[in-house]
Amino acid sequence: MINTDGTKPIYIQISEWIETEILNGNFEKDKKVHSQYKLAEMFNINPATAAKGLNILFEQEILYNKRGLGKFVSTDARRIILDKRKNQTLKGLIQEVVLESERLDVSEEEVIEMIKLVKGDAK
Amino acid sequence: MMSLTDPSLAVVVRKQIQFKMKSCIGMFSTLIVLQLIALVFSFGGTGMMGGTRSSLEYEMNYYSADIILVFTMLWAFINAILIKTKDYREDDFVFVTNRVSSNLSNIVLLLIVSIVGAITAMLSSYLLRIGIYFFSDNKEIIYTEVEFLELLTGIIAAGLFIFLFSGLGYIIGTLVQLNKTFAFIIPVVFLGFIFLVEMSSEVHLLLEIGKFYFNEESFWLLTSKTIMTSGLLFTAAMLVSNRLEVKQ
Amino acid sequence: MKVVECNELTKEHGQRKALSNLSVTIEENKITGLIGRNGSGKTTLLKILAGFWAESSGQVNVFSNRPFNSLFVSANTVFVDDQMNFPTALTLKEILEQASKFYEKWDMDLALRLFDYFSFDSKQIHNNLSKGNRSTFNMIIGLASRCALTIFDEPTTGMDAAVRKDFYRALLKDYLAHPRSIIISSHYLDELEVVLEDVLLIEEGSNLLHMPIEELKEYAIGLSGSSDQIDGWISDIDVVHTNTVGLDSKYAAVKNDFTGEALEQIKRSGVQVSSVSPGDLCVYLTQTTTGGIDDVFDRS
Numbered sequence: 001m002i003n004t005d006g007t008k009p010i011y012i013q014i015s016e017w018i019e020t021e022i023l024n025g026n027f028e029k030d031k032k033v034h035s036q037y038k039l040a041e042m043f044n045i046n047p048a049t050a051a052k053g054l055n056i057l058f059e060q061e062i063l064y065n066k067r068g069l070g071k072f073v074s075t076d077a078r079r080i081i082l083d084k085r086k087n088q089t090l091k092g093l094i095q096e097v098v099l100e101s102e103r104l105d106v107s108e109e110e111v112i113e114m115i116k117l118v119k120g121d122a123k
Numbered sequence: 124m125m126s127l128t129d130p131s132l133a134v135v136v137r138k139q140i141q142f143k144m145k146s147c148i149g150m151f152s153t154l155i156v157l158q159l160i161a162l163v164f165s166f167g168g169t170g171m172m173g174g175t176r177s178s179l180e181y182e183m184n185y186y187s188a189d190i191i192l193v194f195t196m197l198w199a200f201i202n203a204i205l206i207k208t209k210d211y212r213e214d215d216f217v218f219v220t221n222r223v224s225s226n227l228s229n230i231v232l233l234l235i236v237s238i239v240g241a242i243t244a245m246l247s248s249y250l251l252r253i254g255i256y257f258f259s260d261n262k263e264i265i266y267t268e269v270e271f272l273e274l275l276t277g278i279i280a281a282g283l284f285i286f287l288f289s290g291l292g293y294i295i296g297t298l299v300q301l302n303k304t305f306a307f308i309i310p311v312v313f314l315g316f317i318f319l320v321e322m323s324s325e326v327h328l329l330l331e332i333g334k335f336y337f338n339e340e341s342f343w344l345l346t347s348k349t350i351m352t353s354g355l356l357f358t359a360a361m362l363v364s365n366r367l368e369v370k371q
Numbered sequence: 372m373k374v375v376e377c378n379e380l381t382k383e384h385g386q387r388k389a390l391s392n393l394s395v396t397i398e399e400n401k402i403t404g405l406i407g408r409n410g411s412g413k414t415t416l417l418k419i420l421a422g423f424w425a426e427s428s429g430q431v432n433v434f435s436n437r438p439f440n441s442l443f444v445s446a447n448t449v450f451v452d453d454q455m456n457f458p459t460a461l462t463l464k465e466i467l468e469q470a471s472k473f474y475e476k477w478d479m480d481l482a483l484r485l486f487d488y489f490s491f492d493s494k495q496i497h498n499n500l501s502k503g504n505r506s507t508f509n510m511i512i513g514l515a516s517r518c519a520l521t522i523f524d525e526p527t528t529g530m531d532a533a534v535r536k537d538f539y540r541a542l543l544k545d546y547l548a549h550p551r552s553i554i555i556s557s558h559y560l561d562e563l564e565v566v567l568e569d570v571l572l573i574e575e576g577s578n579l580l581h582m583p584i585e586e587l588k589e590y591a592i593g594l595s596g597s598s599d600q601i602d603g604w605i606s607d608i609d610v611v612h613t614n615t616v617g618l619d620s621k622y623a624a625v626k627n628d629f630t631g632e633a634l635e636q637i638k639r640s641g642v643q644v645s646s647v648s649p650g651d652l653c654v655y656l657t658q659t660t661t662g663g664i665d666d667v668f669d670r671s
Binding site: 045103 | 401402539540543544547565566567568583584585588589635638639641646
């Protein structure tokens, strides 16, 4: 589940895993998410790393703190995650696509064609 | 927060003694073997005189457990050196310890071992009598009757002498730990002393030292002499080893 | 609370300085990886912390006490390495029993469960164990003693991959249940890094770098592209390591001081940007000679 080859920091992977769980509905609004210790145990990582992953989500207001109780899913969590994934993750991926297509001399039309093809396959 | 433990020196020393008693079981088995060997030697008798008077020819063999006691003292001496060698020392520092507790538990261990050695050495004189009774073809055996109190003082005196020798071994072991060259210097100086000084000069220092301890008639003087000397030796060893590092 | 404080700590072995002016502070309840090349002073530091060796100069405190000859430090510290010596007269079971008497927080239940899991035989003698099994047994002592400062010096010597994995997992689980300060030295950071919180990298007896592992992962980035391109980008920044690949390609690990924008620019110029693993980074940072092993062979 967790990739330790260093391509992506583990705490980012933790925060992404929680985001996905929220999107899947496994962590509901105003419900408590796993503690850093639970996450550390689950993914075999240091709890400080897990805490860093949780903290990112707290800073992005996807989670909120209840003193002494842990971190909870905020009301707007879903919207924030979707927004972020669209504006950051997806955008980043598209940037990669654009860069690689430039390197390979693939035209914009061709790239769009390829995207359509992949989407068609998925259906 | 993780709570910290703060054990007292006495508690640690007690645990270390128990640990060392368990792990130094080999010492006691060598003691038994050595005392049996000494017993066999003793069957030959430690002294002999004979003669003829008119038509009577007689021969007297003098048997005693002295050889056993000497062997036991040597055994204590070597044990005390061994206890300071690398292997034992590392066993020592594997669990909770510092240099003071390590030394104190060693000393108590050597004391216990000395008492055991003394008891078995003294009691083996009875074994010697039985042996002589069965194996010797001598016609007449004269025993010195020993009362319980005498036996007890005998054991204590023997124990003190054995402990004294372990003190000697202990300081030598410590000096060797301080610097490996002592392992060569000490025997060379000792032998050199015997050959050059003892053999040539009029004054027999070693003999005098021996007399000072072994020819003491008064039990109380003997006790205080040996206790004070061993105390001095062990204290010196502790002072030296307090500065030493372990696991070098 | 500070568990370990070293200030200008120096240790001389004869003429050689094993530690030289090392200053470092380790906070409580962290798992710290002590990383360094052979002979960099890892073991010396750990033995001083455990109270086995005396410092030559400078200050060292463990639980606010000078560790050398301290019963208090010894009672709260366990030092595990592959040189651990146990009396040959004792069986493995008896060693565990003795250990339980010395360490107040000893968990015999855990010790015995690990003992069975790794299929030890209670009648075995420590000296007769294989190298890997000896390390495994010593590890059990280290974990079960639950000391506030638990030191592992190259704990995985001789262990096979499966046991190493079990060890890291056991270490982490026991740490989660009973948080304490743990220092593990190793030259293999890669296997270890997931369980670590901090990394202390030492080189020639000095503190080269001490930071959370997650920061270390982002400390440097790798750039690869044509030599001209790379040289252009790295001319005025902190270069950690360079390596020429093939005819005209170059890889450079550089300190990650780039803004997001600069990084975009670099990417757009066709240079590939990658992360540098902490393990590689530590190797780069502690390379004593310029260049690498290749330069030994390329004399031209």
